[in-house]
Amino acid sequence: MENKIYFDNAATTPVRKEVFDVMLPYFMEYYGNASSIYEFAKLSKKAIDKAREQVASAIKSKPNEVYFTAGGCEADNWAIKGVAFALKNKGNHIITSCIEHHAVLNTCKFLERNGFEVTYLPVDEYGKIRIEDLKNAIKDTTILISIMFANNEIGTIQPIREIGEIARERKIYFHTDAVQAIGHVDINVEEMNIDMLSLSGHKLNAPKGVGALYIRKGIKIDNLIHGGGQERGRRAGTENTPGIVGLGKAIELAQAELPETVKRLTYLRDKLINGILENIPHTKLNGHPTDRLPGNANISFEFIEGESILLMLDMYGICASSGSACTSGSLDPSHVLLATGIPVELAHGSIRFTISHTTKEEEVDYLIEKMPIIVNRLREMSPLYEDYLKEHKEN
DSSP states (O other): OTTOEEOBTTTOOOOOHHHHHHHTHHHHTSOOOTTSOSHHHHHHHHHHHHHHHHHHHHHTOOGGGEEEESSHHHHHHHHHHHHHHHSTTTOOEEEEETTOOHHHHHHHHHHHTTTOEEEEEOBOTTSOBOHHHHHHHOOTTEEEEEOOSBOTTTOBBOOHHHHHHHHHHTTOEEEEEOTTTTTTSOOOTTTTTOSEEEEEGGGTTSOTTOEEEEEOTTOOOOOSSOSSOHHHHTSOSOOOHHHHHHHHHHHHHHHHTHHHHHHHHHHHHHHHHHHHHHHSSSEEEESOSSSBOTTEEEEEETTSOHHHHHHHHHHTTEEOBSSOGGGTTOOSOOHHHHHTTOOHHHHHTEEEEEOOTTOOHHHHHHHHHHHHHHHHHHHHTOHHHHHHHHHHHHO
16 A cells, blocks of 8 residues: 555554564474474474563563463453452452453453452543552452553553552552553563563564463462463463564564664654644643653544544545544544543544654654644534634624
């Protein structure tokens, strides 16, 4: 596809050439089943072991605490359901936030239908939980706290270290969905007192269909998928060797490039945000102004619909989104934006722009140039904007 400018990296990313190159031999040349005992199969096992070390190095864990999954959703489900059922005789209370990804929210709703109690913490106007709210929510029956590292829609980064300290003090397991944070934020599971962490390959230039769950040694957790003895008896299913190899390489590259990536993305993100807010009236940045992912810019445009903006952006060859890719087909406004106190009408007019290490500055300039044209054209057709102009003209 020619002349495509991609600002939807929070939804998915392309596989890097370096990643594809290391994956390729494991499709046709080294195709042995890693669970077999002959030498040919050991080539696959060795590759998986290396990827496990690469993931562990990126989050500062031990390799034997990393378990490969089919993606972030499975990892979230495993962490939450696994702990809930393993500790059901100890307690039935789980704490999460109201702006989690649906992989967490719907898992919690499932558990509520099965006798568990869930507290959904509110957030402030920037999308952050309040530490006092967390402390006040803890009960004697609380067995798990699950708070995402960084929000997938508005990019706000949560006070993970403080949450981890509270959980450790109260002897409560702490899980974080770090799908969006991996490759953009430096993560140390030991220092942050994280007991479980979910990540996904396709958010950091690895293939779709592969992820991982970090489980601190000693955590009591039931298996989610039952079958054979793969992943040291914790996650059944023949290993996706090419995908796992790709995830390992991608996370190794992302970690090595992290300082430069954060610096560059923050510069481009801020240029994008300022270029839009300064040139288009009646716009609002969503999420925390500084404690946010370096590549995330979520902006609301008053008086117009986000879907209309996306269609016009597409005409200019620009890809963006109106929220989470998992709910992009829904007509409901973002639960994340509503939780921050944004009115329904403004939530409907919100667009998420997410950039990556491949984003060029001239692409950001092109977006800044075209957005006023798009917004002005849509507002000219908007009854809401017409009413606004009439009201202010009369006043």
